[in-house]
Amino acid sequence: MKVYLDCYPCFVRQALEAARYAGATEAQQRQTLDEVLGLLRRAAEGLTPPEIGDRVHRVVRRVTGAQDPYRAQKAAATREALALYPRLVELVAASGDPLDTALRLSIAGNIIDLGPAPQYELWAVVERVRAQAFAVDARDALRAALDALPKGERVLLLGDNAGETVFDRVLVEVLWERYGLPTTYVVKGGPSLNDATLEDARDAGLHQVCTVIDNGADGPGTILARCEPRFQRVFDAAPLILAKGQANYECLSDQRRGVFFLLQAKCPVIAADLCDLGSDVPTGGIVLAQR
């Protein structure tokens, strides 16, 4: 997805918020804003929002000297999600359709995102998403794809934010227990916003249930050109890809056919971009899309 003009105010806001998360002084905040205004002017039209976001958060890290401005927020989000984990497992165990429940929980976890919408009530979101109609609904296509995959083939799950990882773990477990499919879970190669890194995935216990790798890049989403060749080969060879969150959608929606995107539409720009796949995608809509 290319960047929309509506993304620009959001980048400026995010830059300021990220600088403050990093403990920036007033002068550092001002310098961050100034540099970000400049880079937004120079940003080429063909870039995706995560490619610009990557540069924005790079400015924040350089100006503030904070290598991982969201470290504390990420750890807190993982702790909060882990506290809910037993209840998530119970919901799946009690469900007549464990895959559906696990998909919904994974999508519910996508609310943990300090970019577009810093405020949320985690369990209230779980309850909402459990009952909510899909705004874009590729569940049948996903079921067919899972059924067609030979047992033992690996699903590639592109993760998103720390804490959301715990919700994805429930989905990973269902893919293994119900479909006999192991998962390779992908995190970022370095800190970017509140995206999960290897450390965050370990905190969530993901290494206990699947293979966890990083993509070698420290930008948001999956900016293929910046990922390591090792990851690019895994990506190209994967028979089935599940991609979590807005940034992965923004990076990959025009890149490779057949990727399944699981996310909550947390801003009107994404919602509008998805409208050709669903009759009406509202902000807050839950999405399982295949492009």
Next chain:
Amino acid sequence: MKVYLDCYPCFVRQALEAARYAGATEAQQRQTLDEVLGLLRRAAEGLTPPEIGDRVHRVVRRVTGAQDPYRAQKAAATREALALYPRLVELVAASGDPLDTALRLSIAGNIIDLGPAPQYELWAVVERVRAQAFAVDARDALRAALDALPKGERVLLLGDNAGETVFDRVLVEVLWERYGLPTTYVVKGGPSLNDATLEDARDAGLHQVCTVIDNGADGPGTILARCEPRFQRVFDAAPLILAKGQANYECLSDQRRGVFFLLQAKCPVIAADLCDLGSDVPTGGIVLAQR
């Protein structure tokens, strides 16, 4: 009030919205954004938000060629407010404290503001503001100032947005009928956002109840340095000044002692700036402040 860093994302958003109100093409929207990002980088630290907003909206008008991008919105806001006018008059007539009711209605009308918060339900806001506690409450000081003013002295009322003018008309009538004080009502010398001009004031019927003058400037609020000398003299000589809305507060809060500010705090930046005058000023708080 000096500009805060939090104002920058809002300027970028407003520029894009204003360009679209003006019917800008995609290319014009892009050029507007590009120029506004550049001017925000160059903006001096000591400027007030309206001084920057003035430049932003000047870019919009120049790039789009629209002399008055908000013309239709202003006319519609005035029509909507005029439809409520008989009910506003009834509320004052039935009130045990007509000045208090008229002040509240004038503050309620301040919701009509396409800068910070384009969405509102006008009558719901009237009902809310009638019952709401003042977050900053200088009513006693204002009553004392009105009582001390010799009959026939003119109150200077600095207007804000089109449509809001109708609500101010009710206050103008109370000042005349209850205090024997005529009002000079000030509008902008040219279009800026949805601020009222002479044309908008006439549409609201203000010329029937008071003297209406313009300040000679086409920026938001009251940027004294850009106003005509004729208006500056009126401002300097005025024994009592009521200033409506955020932009007038932002322009004048550090300029002259004793000005009374009537507004709704429509953004967290203003709310925070006002906090030294009230115990806690929330976004949405109603304010009658004297600096």
